[in-house]
Amino acid sequence: AQSVTQLGSHVSVSEGALVLLRCNYSSSVPPYLFWYVQYPNQGLQLLLKYTSAATLVKGINGFEAEFKKSETSFHLTKPSAHMSDAAEYFCAVSDNSGNTPLVFGKGTRLSVIA
């Protein structure tokens, strides 16, 4: 079985500061890992995904995440937060066989303070 733990249900940063959203996973097989963003009253948008190629994955809007097998982590970072980054962020895991559903973490709400 697979699971995802997102540390911190709410993270608040100042505009221009580093964004760090934490995600740890549990998987008995090599995982695929995803980060999604959800703006208020909108659908899910894929930020980036790891599928066993490069361990440092670059996504949209300046976000990136690093897969660390030894730490079973896939933390999301952005060097400089913008006000427009305020949203809910979900980490998700699936196995690498295809045709398997994503297992989502509980989400982290990011607030950006001017």
Place this chain on the structure above:
Amino acid sequence: SAVISQKPSRDICQRGTSLTIQCQVDSQVTMMFWYRQQPGQSLTLIATANQGSEATYESGFVIDKFPISRPNLTFSTLTVSNMSPEDSSIYLCSVDKFGQVYFGAGTRLSVL
């Protein structure tokens, strides 16, 4: 790629009634997945729908409450039966096509 059309996009329903949500994919896929996102919560998998067989339900979800049809490789429906206010959620369908995951825009359901 895959484009998913989900409808209705939103509905307001009376308790005790049922609503059927449709999910249409523009290409054939083996599995279709149905999720629920309760207000302020994450996404929870309801069931996996495979064409030609009964859907596989996750713990806490039962066929009598959430019957699913999968008549062909491009279409599925999820029915929310005998609704109560606790069923107010966003319901999403999803497919995995060659390792790419796609989501429908969701159905926002409010039960009064």
